[in-house]
Amino acid sequence: MKLEPVRRLLDTHVEKLLAPLLQARSGAGGVKVLSWDVEQGISLFVELGGRVLLIELEPRNDEQPCYERTARFNVCARINFDRANDLTDRERRFVSAIVRMVRHREQLLPLVERPAVSRQMEVREILVDRILFQEGEGHYYLNPYVGCMIGCEFCYVAQRADLSWGMQGLAEMPWGRRLDVKVNAAEVLRRELRDHKPGIVRMSPILTDPYQPVERKYRVTRSCIESMLGTDFVPFVLTRAARALEDIDLLRRFAHAGVGYSIPTDDDRYRQMIEPGADPVDERIAALQAFAEAGIFTAVVIQPLLPMNPEAFADRLAPFVKVVRIDRLQFPERSRHLFRKHGIEHVLDEAWAADTQQRLVARFRQHGVAIDELDNLISFMKR
């Protein structure tokens, strides 16, 4: 029996939590809320004094570092597109005010009872009211899916996504087994594109890989890209899946579309250990080459850093890539057990990571490949 798509009502609850902020006059006190979403915990993008603050609420966990805690949440805060920079005093005061607001109002969020943990695979078709989220000037992101069937064990977004599913009363599931398919994504996007200033639309992890195994069936990512044809919006997709190649002809119809590949090592043995659900390294590099040869802007993200030959890896990628981001694993303590189990815990050591990163950077620079130091790959794209 085919089930009807489910309309997700989560926005209404979170809107109540954030009401004082969302109802304040935009621009008052130099504060402008760019967007908020409820798919990876609760995320808020706020422009303040010319910089964009990203404030994220994830499930409370006293063992994990964060900016501050409330009864239900760990609150994390940083400058978007600029991991290197600390918050200013003014930004800290603002984040503290948000924390106070959440403490005061978090009882407005429902405490929904959840069914027992399920281990079955569940693909759910959902209807959404919003799809496009602004994360900076001329920068947007959208998630065609919620959840990721590639299911990397180190993926730190698992707990945040589960927070959102929990508020909907859905059973807890191992990461990789639950996927929401936004079946009306393209329709909503077409409407929203008319109301927003032109820009680059990022479709990328970490909440979902845009090329899920079910993309062949649903074509959500493809139909969102198609919606941008003939507009002043430009797609950028970042993926671990070679099947993105199925959209190469579509992407080359844009003057400046971009494609990025996440590739953490040149040695497929380590890929099999740490991201067994993702495509083999050779297939990803072959796909990257095909996109580069089609004249499409290409980028690579090397994260998490796995054992590799840095110079040989950079030599192999350099002919096909314009810019590279090299990044450590976010929240390494959460997945230390995984690296220990495979006997490669050393990749989490500061000294090993710094040395590997330096060797990669030096070699890519020799090849004239740009390095993204601010977690802002799309700033390298032409508009």
Ligand code: SF4
């Ligand atoms: S492919 Fe990306 S989004 Fe999917 S599980 Fe792995 S890290 Fe997370």
